Every structure is written in C-alpha cells, then in structure tokens.
Amino acid sequence: MELFYHPLSRYSQKVLIALYEKQANFYPRIVDLRDPFSRQKFHQLYPHARLPLLKTQDEQLIPESSIIIEYLDRHFNSSTQLLPTEPMHNLQVRLFDRLIDNDISNSLFQLEKLHDSDKSSEFEIKKLEKQLLLQFQHLDTQLAQHHWICGDSFTLADCALIPCLNYSFRHLNLLDFDQVWRYWQQAQLRGAWMLVQEEILLAEMEDNIGKRGIP
Numbered sequence: 694m695e696l697f698y699h700p701l702s703r704y705s706q707k708v709l710i711a712l713y714e715k716q717a718n719f720y721p722r723i724v725d726l727r728d729p730f731s732r733q734k735f736h737q738l739y740p741h742a743r744l745p746l747l748k749t750q751d752e753q754l755i756p757e758s759s760i761i762i763e764y765l766d767r768h769f770n771s772s773t774q775l776l777p778t779e780p781m782h783n784l785q786v787r788l789f790d791r792l793i794d795n796d797i798s799n800s801l802f803q804l805e806k807l808h809d810s811d812k813s814s815e816f817e818i819k820k821l822e823k824q825l826l827l828q829f830q831h832l833d834t835q836l837a838q839h840h841w842i843c844g845d846s847f848t849l850a851d852c853a854l855i856p857c858l859n860y861s862f863r864h865l866n867l868l869d870f871d872q873v874w875r876y877w878q879q880a881q882l883r884g885a886w887m888l889v890q891e892e893i894l895l896a897e898m899e900d901n902i903g904k905r906g907i908p
Contacts, residue, residue: 694719697735698745699726700896703798704758705745706856706889711762713885714847715769719747759790762849775849786843789835789850796828797857804864822865829861829870836872840879847883855880859893 696712696719698705712719724744725731736742739754747755747764755761766775777783804821807813832854835842842850858867858877867873880886 694750695722695748696720696745697722697724697739697748699724700889700892701900702744703801703856703860704794706859706893707758707852708745708747708761709889709892710852710855710885711765711775711849713888714773714775714852715765715771717765717769758853759787759794759849762852766849773847775847775852777843777846777848782843786848786850789842790853792828793850793853793857797825797861798853800825800828801857801860805860808864825861825865826867829865829867829873833870833872836876841876851880855883855886856889859890 694717696705696708698708698721700706700709700723724735726735726742726744732742738748739746739756741756743756745756745758745761747761749755749764755764762775777786800821804818804825807818807821832842839845841847842854854876858873858880861867862877881890
C-alpha cells in the first residue's frame, strides 16, 4: 500500500494514527500541494488532488480519511478495532467522527486562515473561537462518561480528535475543560500518536527552514 499525505495535514494525521494502530505496512508518499511540481504530479494520479489518498495493493485509489480508516479496519486485524461491530456503538463512533471533522477540524482550518490573513477582523476570529469552545464543552461532557470518546476502546472518533487537539491547545484556552485536558494527556502517551508527532515535528522543522518534502 501507498499513502499519499502530508504530515502537517490533520486529515493525514488522522489516517496515520489508524495505520500505526493497525500495525499496517505502507509506503509513505509525502505530497506538498503548495509546490506546483508536487501538486501536478499528484493531480496526474488523482485529479481531485486531495489528501490523504490510499493506493491499495490492487491499485485501487481510496480517498477521504474516514473511508480509508474503514478500509484499514476491514482488511487489517489488530487488537484495536476502530469501528465497533455492535450497531449502536458503531453509529455513535461514526457520529462523533463526523462532528469532529465538520465542526472542529474544518473550523480550525478556517481559524488558521483568519490568523494568516491581514484582512481578517478580530470579531470574526472571536466568533469562530466561541463556536469551537462550545464544541469542546460538549466533548468535555461526553468525556466525563468515557475513557476515550465513545467508551473504553480507542476508535475512529479518537483518530479524528487527537490531531485537532494538537493545534487547539496551542491556540485556544481549553484548560477549563478538565476532561478534555485529561484526554489530551492520555492521548500523548498513545504509541500511534507518538509516531505521528515525530513526523509532525520533523515536517515543522523543514517547513521553518524552507525545505519541502519529496513527493
């Protein structure tokens, strides 16, 4: 298998966590969509040019982080079952995965754009931060009843949330959310996330000195 991704992409990080949890062997193919040559080459493989993308052993191209993780969960056995077999538990995991992607990860992307723009207003930033804090308040309530997002086991929903917390604790005041803080502390001890963090730190260092990953 080949994974086309970028270490600084939260959706790529989400899939990397799942790959390491499943102990699946894959060939890493880092793609920097900011680089015209890298983007053009990736566009030839996948015209939508969106990351991450999994290329399976039978040459099938699988986009979208949640779909990739479902594929991995079906095809690679490990002690970590990322999508529960029990229907209602499965539905809850899928629900939180969608809520985290749509209401937190995508909103964080908008917040990053506002911070990077010279034209953004303080009102827009504060409004988006308020919306994000409301989402984290809901998560704090959920985590008061569970070890991980949807129970005692690590799931797809956790793969989605952990990369969001990596950015959020740097830019939002989340210290009042005791359960979210407790969750973040335990997540940082998770082996799969430790491996992803190593890639993030290396990519951030290269980004800061102007290097680009080889696609």
